[in-house]
Amino acid sequence: MDEEQSRSLLAPTTEYLASVKVFPLIPSIKKDVVVNTALSWDQLTASDINFAVVRPLVFKYAKLNNMAVVYACFVVRSHFQSEAEEDLAYSGVQLSRANLCEILATKLLGSFASDQIRLVYVLTASWNPLAGAPREIVNEVRGAVGDDDFIFEPQSALELAIATESKAFISTPAVQTVVNDIYAGRVVFSMSSNRSVLADNYKPRPIEIYDFRQAPFLNHYRLRVPRYGAILEFLNFALLLTTFLLCLSNRDVKQMDIFEIIFTIFSVAFALDEYTASKEHGWGIYIANLWNVFDTSFVVIFFIYLGFRIKGLVKADVNSSELAFDVLACGACILFPRLAFFAVSNNLVVLALRAMIVEFIFFIAIAAICFSGLLFTLHNLASDQWSLKAIAWLMVQIWFGNTYLSFGQAKSFHPIFGPILMTCFAALSNTLLLTILISILSNTFARINAVSKRPSYLFQFAISTIQGVTSDALFSYQPPFNLLAFLILWPLSLVLSPRALHTVNVFLIRLTSFPTLVIIGIYERYLADGQKWRESGSAQNLYNSLSRKVKKIPILDLIGSSSTDVYDAIFDIEVADDLELFDSDEEPPHEPRSPSHDSLRPPSIALPAGPQAQGHRRHTSRPLSPSTRGARSPTASPRRRKNTLPPVIQTGSGEVPTVGPRSPLSKLFLGRGEPSGAQLERVGAAAARVEALLEDVRGLPVNKLKDEMKELQERQARIESLLVTLTRGMRSDQAARHDTL
Structure with a gap:
């Protein structure tokens, strides 16, 4: 299995x-x-x-x-x-x-x-x-x-x-x-x-791990994979931008040409796709994605254009049609950055853009409220020469850097108060408040860069991924085919059974997305992560037949083995536990070590009995055979190690069996297989070593330091007794003098 x-x-x-x-x-x-x-x-x-x-x-x-x-x-x-x-x-x-x-x-x-x-x-x-x-x-x-x-x-x-x-x-x-x-x-x-616009819940799919070997070649469910959906969304958006440019370059205010009709169809299909997404996941999750804000803005601009365009065509109003195209031209401010954001969606500037825009709008709103009093004052001072709109436009120009206008037009408001008010406004706006605005935006960018760069990106990535997993049937159709599917399937959903509706839906999906499904099927079976090409042994055999100089070409590392394969093979083989790393005469100190990954699970040890116990005392180191290595599952981790148990040490019938290598004490007192003379020699050698160590310890500076401290304590005791004697003599002299007086 x-x-x-x-x-x-x-x-x-x-x-x-x-x-x-x-x-x-x-x-x-x-x-x-x-x-x-x-x-x-x-x-x-x-x-x-x-x-x-x-x-x-x-x-x-x-x-x-x-x-x-x-x-x-x-x-x-x-x-x-x-x-x-x-x-x-x-x-x-x-x-x-x-x-x-x-x-x-x-x-x-x-x-x-x-x-x-x-x-x-x-x-x-x-x-x-x-x-x-x-x-x-x-x-x-x-x-x-x-x-x-x-x-x-x-x-x-x-x-x-x-x-x-x-x-x-x-x-x-x-x-x-x-x-x-x-x-x-x-x-x-x-x-x-x-909440789906067109739901197809006849065959709800359980949660499973996808295996292309068990799926059909034309699997229409793969169109709902967020990775493929992002690629198709980019292509659809590029096609929408192309029709947008063709519509504006061939504009005709009197009638709709073929380019404008195609653009209108694509835009309506795009608006239907965005509406389906917002209804499927709810407006809270939909608007949390930064890119959906741009998409919604373009949909609003398109419907404003469509309203003025219909009015101009029905009433033959050239001005309404001209205004419609002017409104549509403003959509380029959204479409061009939106297409560029597909390539730089993970950039920090893009992630910080939303927070900076919010801070900018909030600051501008506060500044507008603060300077509304100055606008009212200037209008009352020169209401016969300046309109409210002209004064507001002058203040906007001064705010964004045209300071010389404040000094040139100051006396036109009032000979005394005009220069004072305009000078104060220029100093506050261009020098103080604009500097504060730049500082706020810089701090916002630095805060996002230092604290929430990674979580913000991962949060946006999770939103886009969840939005790609949908239950609405319209998401399997690419614009403008989603508009066609809506016009066909929505009336049929009112009269057909869920099974018949599912059959018609699957047929339309495979018909309208046949080239896309073929490309996805070929990619997943032959190209994704080198499926068949790297799993076949022909590529590896071809690599092994090359010379060493040819194998050093960097691009051939894709089919050849790397040094990590050697590391994995080292940990896959069984190693004998009694490999002599240190000399037998000098035992290394046994330090506590952290358990390895393989020792985290408590092993169940079967203690062999009888003569078969001798076969369990020693493991031989042998590499894995090619047949054994090839028998592993292709989906298994290459670092999966075999959990080998330590050898079982058999003792006599009255002893408790121990697991693992014996300690020095056990080797000293439990070495029953050795003759008694050898044991006495080992005990004598160990005693001589202990005596030598004790002599070395006696000669350490620590003992000398203890002797010196003891001598200092004795001196301190003598000094204290001398001081006590002197003080007693002084007290007796003072008492004698007092008696004499």
């Missing part, structure tokens, strides 16, 4: 996931997460809080072995976050409790990290928060919510972590391993949602 089959057998069944009790975890975690003071993240992760608060909770809930415990932690975290927004007086305490829930979820996830398939289920399985709740509680929640459609809507722990902005949890290696597997398509699952 290979590794993939063993994983499928160890995977939790649907019946087991349905029987997991989720609701009892939520009030229990809420009661146990008790933090009565506002603590920062560093304080919560300190050693004292970890050992006093976090570790007991981790041990308590890890014993339950409940796969929904991580999801329950984030449910409680969302509750504390909402409480922090409502109760501002205790917002610090509530946020500390929310952060403690994230830390607890991170620690509890480690208890499932030893099994990959269970780890995937913990993060991606959809949980019902009311699973395991009593009937009266379900009725109370239904009455409080007032909506039966969304009361049992499932959600995964990874989705809830994104919704609660748990960046530290998402950036952990365990979560990123699952996210990378989902992104690359190694983990296959489908999310169940009742």
Whole structure:
């Protein structure tokens, strides 16, 4: 049985996931997460809080072995976050409790990290928060919510972590391993949602490890892999930008030409794709992605253009059509950077751009409010010469560097107050406030660079990955075919059965995406990570037949073996335990050593009895044969080592058998196979060595130091007795003088 089959057998069944009790975890975690003071993240992760608060909770809930415990932690975290927004007086305490829930979820996830398939289920399985709740509680929640459609809507722990902005949890290696597997398509699952525009839930797919050998060649589910979806999204966006440029370069205000029609179709399909994504995952997760902000902005610009364009064509209004094309031209400010962001999406500048834009808008809004009084003053001073719009435009020019305008136009407002007001405004705006703005943006960039560079990127990567895993049938179609599928399948969904709708949907997907599915099938079977090419022995045989000079060519390392293969082979062979590294006369000191990776598991040792015990005293070092090495699973780790047990030392019938090499004392007192004369010689030699060591110890500087300290103490005692004698003599003399007087 290979590794993939063993994983499928160890995977939790649907019946087991349905029987997991989720609701009892939520009030229990809420009661146990008790933090009565506002603590920062560093304080919560300190050693004292970890050992006093976090570790007991981790041990308590890890014993339950409940796969929904991580999801329950984030449910409680969302509750504390909402409480922090409502109760501002205790917002610090509530946020500390929310952060403690994230830390607890991170620690509890480690208890499932030893099994990959269970780890995937913990993060991606959809949980019902009311699973395991009593009937009266379900009725109370239904009455409080007032909506039966969304009361049992499932959600995964990874989705809830994104919704609660748990960046530290998402950036952990365990979560990123699952996210990378989902992104690359190694983990296959489908999310169940009742908010899809066009749902096809006839065959819900369980969570599984993808194996291309068991999948069909034209596998339409591979179109939902986030990695392939990102590539197809880039191509679709490049095609949209091409039609956009052709539409503006061949603009005709009187009628729509072929380029404008094609652009309109692609834009409507693009808007439908964005609407489907926002409805599938919710607006909170959708807008958390920075790139979706750009996409939404372009959709808004397109619909404004379409409204003015329809008005111009219907009423034959040339001005409306001209305005429509002017509005559409503004979309280039979004399309060109959006296409460039596909190539530099991991750049720090792009990650810090959103925070810097927020800081800039906030600062400009405050400055506009502060200088609105100056605008009103200048308008009252020169209302007959200056309009409010002209004064505002003049102030904007002065704000962004045209300081000479303030001195040239100052007297036109008022001969006395005009120069004073304009000089103060120029000094504040161009010298003080603009410098403060640059400092704020610089500090924002430095803070993101120093603190949250990696978590921010991993958080955005997790959002884009989860958005790629969808249950909506329209995501399997590329624009503009998604518009065609919507026009065909949505009316059919009202009359066809789920099975017939699924059949029609699969046929349309394979028909419209046939070239893409062929390319994906060839890539996964022959090109991905060198599947068939590197697994076949012909490439390795060809490499071995080359000369040494040819093998040193760097590009041939792709098919040849590297030095790490030698290291792996060293640890794969069985080594004798009695290799003589030191001389037999001088035993090396036995220092405590940390257990290796292979000794972490307690071995079960079978003690042989009888004459067969002699065969277990010594292991021979032999390398693995080619047949044995080739019998390993291709998916197994190359560093997997064989857990070898130490030799069993047999003693007499009245002795307890020991495991491993004997200590020097055991060799001294238990060497029964040697003659008595040899034993006496060894004892005499050992005694002579001990006497020599004692003589050396006596000659050490430590003993001399002790003698000197003893001598100093004796001298100190003499001095003290002398001082006592002198003081007594002085007291007696003083008493005699007093009696004489």
